[in-house]
Amino acid sequence: MRGVVMHAPGDVRVEQREDPKILAPTDAIIRLAATCVCGSDLWPYRGVDAVEGATPMGHEYVGVVEEVGADVRNVRPGQFVVGSFVSSDGTCEICRSGYPSSCVERVFMNAVGTQAERARIPHADGTLVATPGMPDADLIPDLLAASDVLGTGWFGAVAAQAGPGRTVAVVGDGAVGLLAVLSARQLGAERVIAMSRHESRQKLALEFGATDIVTERGDEGIQKIKELTGGLGAHSVVEAVGTQQSMHQAIRSTRPGGHIGFVGVNHDVTLAGEELFFSQVHLHGGPAPVRQYLPELIDLICNRKINPGRVFDLTLPLDEAAEGYRAMDERRAIKTLLRP
Amino acid sequence: MRGVVMHAPGDVRVEQREDPKILAPTDAIIRLAATCVCGSDLWPYRGVDAVEGATPMGHEYVGVVEEVGADVRNVRPGQFVVGSFVSSDGTCEICRSGYPSSCVERVFMNAVGTQAERARIPHADGTLVATPGMPDADLIPDLLAASDVLGTGWFGAVAAQAGPGRTVAVVGDGAVGLLAVLSARQLGAERVIAMSRHESRQKLALEFGATDIVTERGDEGIQKIKELTGGLGAHSVVEAVGTQQSMHQAIRSTRPGGHIGFVGVNHDVTLAGEELFFSQVHLHGGPAPVRQYLPELIDLICNRKINPGRVFDLTLPLDEAAEGYRAMDERRAIKTLLRP
Incomplete structure (x- = not known):
């Protein structure tokens, strides 16, 4: 599949990455409907955070479930899902207290790199929330915003x-x-x-x-x-x-x-x-416990009560990710949406 | 009257101080039943905070009202009162929101110096709380604790x-x-x-x-x-x-x-x-909004539900304040009560 990889500050490329696979029975694989560039991606882009070799990028995502591991119960192939930028098991004491972003099993989705065609989502049951049916195309930016910036x-x-x-x-x-x-x-x-x-x-x-x-x-x-x-x-x-x-x-x-x-x-x-x-x-x-708010936020979006996707003032094909980063770095864009 | 004055780190003396007078119509004068040395008094005593010339000491107090200014309505001469280590008007927006220790008119009682026979309490109506009748003598240390350390x-x-x-x-x-x-x-x-x-x-x-x-x-x-x-x-x-x-x-x-x-x-x-x-x-x-808790704490003390005065493990006459400071500095005492 194709995905965004940062090689050094200012050096962002779209290249061939290995297709994700189910690694644990609690994983799901999604095909991304949209992904985006985060303000926090600019820290390494600007050289403020170190770039340790070629690094897959991205932690925001919405898309359609393609495959789930044997233990996944809450989502199934074909569903449109939104997830947090931090995966969480949904069952530990910290998750249950309302802080899934500090789940004892959390994985920051940067480690997965969701600026890509597909992505493996750990702890799918605790991380993903399915929308009620397939959303209208114009709602996709709003739902994508829920994954991180809105949350x-x-x-x-x-x-x-x-x-x-x-x-x-x-x-x-x-x-x-x-x-x-x-x-x-x-x-x-x-x-x-x-x-x-x-x-x-x-x-x-x-x-x-x-x-x-x-x-x-x-x-x-x-x-x-x-x-x-x-x-x-x-x-x-x-x-x-x-x-x-x-x-x-x-x-x-x-x-x-x-x-x-x-x-x-x-x-x-x-x-x-x-x-x-x-x-x-x-x-x-701290890192927002986005998963906690997703059901409420998805509801507000699907009922067209809020339009957070308005923050995406630049939309590009995934292949033009480098320009998406540049535009945000130069503050020509508030936030860049990438279409895989 | 006699009162404690710090002249330099480690140099605490009891000497003659000017008698307090009503300066504003919202002031009250109290005769102290008991006062004490605070852990925070040890910062200047140890030279960590600067001592700017001869400084009257003390901010904790309980005692009997002797005189009130023309505008004071909530307390009257003869009542036994407890007050916070910060005076507060009780009427500003910050007081009403539960943060009297950040009252827009606050006076830190250090500026008054309550390790003395008598003290002027600014904003008496917003600062002092009268006990239900004259408390039993054995409750005085408990009530004194409410003024700061308990609160x-x-x-x-x-x-x-x-x-x-x-x-x-x-x-x-x-x-x-x-x-x-x-x-x-x-x-x-x-x-x-x-x-x-x-x-x-x-x-x-x-x-x-x-x-x-x-x-x-x-x-x-x-x-x-x-x-x-x-x-x-x-x-x-x-x-x-x-x-x-x-x-x-x-x-x-x-x-x-x-x-x-x-x-x-x-x-x-x-x-x-x-x-x-x-x-x-x-x-x-931050500085505790003690005044907010005083009615509840006085009630718990007068009903003998709590005994916070147990922290006073050394009681001395006011004249021996220097020894009271020394004992706390050397951790021989948890907290020293001084009887004027």
Whole structure:
């Protein structure tokens, strides 16, 4: 089959990869209907994370089940499925407590590489959720978003306790930040402040339900959030970048007793214990437990209540993956969908 | 009046201080029935925090109201009162949301210095809670504990979501850690693991309801907590020290999705964003919103349901405050009560 392989920073190729096979009786093989490039794929692409030799890429996926192992009960060949970017057995104590992304048996799907024609999904029963029937073609980008960026934005908003009566600020205008805006509104937040300096992203944020746009960053951005919240800071802040600056911006924009959901994969971030202590915020984040939210998200999508696929502003054939990476790296695209 | 003044690290004296006066119509003056030395007083005593000239000391207090300002409505002269180590107006949005220790008008009572015969309490209405009648003399240490160490341990346990069905680990065996053990049990925790290497403190932890004692520290302590929790880590961890080592121990002893209440005033602590991210814990702490818990804690004490005053294992006249500090510094005493 054909699949995306990164050889070095900036060097992404589509080449022949071995066809996936059932390795464990709990595996499933899916044929991808769509896959995409993640903001986190840009870390190795930009050389911030090391590239250790030729690395299959991709961890987001939707598609049709082709084959299942002997122990798989919840999905069957022919079904259209959505899965999380982390596989989970669905039965361990951590899964049952609502944290499948920290399942004791988890596999990060990067290890599989879903930017390909087909993929092996470990722990299919605990990882995949079938849609009600074959979805309309126009829903495929929305369902693909659920696999990671929507689920991650949703977790950010949940962790930040976005809800009725609350003002939510979102730091970061990438796909996850924009979908945190959508999630916060969907969860009932009264006011959602999107922090963005890019006109096209501001537009999408407003479409997703942002009530305010703050273009300032750093200390000025924090000052602006305070001004909008009676000097106190937001009740809820979603951090969707993962840098030192964005984490500081999140912590300093939150009122005492408020909640931060941080879902940007942290890179070289150090937090001063003293500041966290006296800020009196709640801090929670990490790899989003997407699987937990999939049934609800699929339902919202199939009933056309939300349209998270709007974050894909570039669609390319899988063979043109290199251009998809380039466009995101140069911020010409928010997020690239690849059609195998 | 007489009061404790720190002149330099290790140099604590009881000397004549000016009598407190009503400065604002919301003030009250109390005559102290008892005060005490806090673990946090040891930071300047040990020279870790700077001592900026002669500094009146103390922030914990119980006593009888002597005089109130013209606007005070909730307490009156003659009442026995308990107050938090942070004054709060009780009316701002942050107070009303349950975080009086971050009140927009707060005054840390260190600025007043309650290791003295009398003290001015700002925002008396929002800060003080009267007991039902004059308490029995033997309850005074318990009520004094509520002013800070009990309220702080309680907040740690609440922030860590100690409760039925949960295993709680407590890092730190000072007065706050020990009272976090008491609080966790009182809140219904099934299992409470006290981490302590000191026999007398282990004994008190068991008396307060600890079900397990872990004497190991650092990596070995974390390993031990994992062994006691099916390899997953505790649901809830209270951090009651505030050092780099204790914060790491807390984070690494908590299972994914678990909760940490950190109430040790952080000193020179830096947390790696990456580790926090992948740990997937909930982190919440800071100066405890003691005032919020006072009515409940006073009720438990006056009904003799809890005996937090057991942490005072040394009682001295105010004039011997220097010895009280020394005994705590040398870990001969857990906590020193001073009688003015």
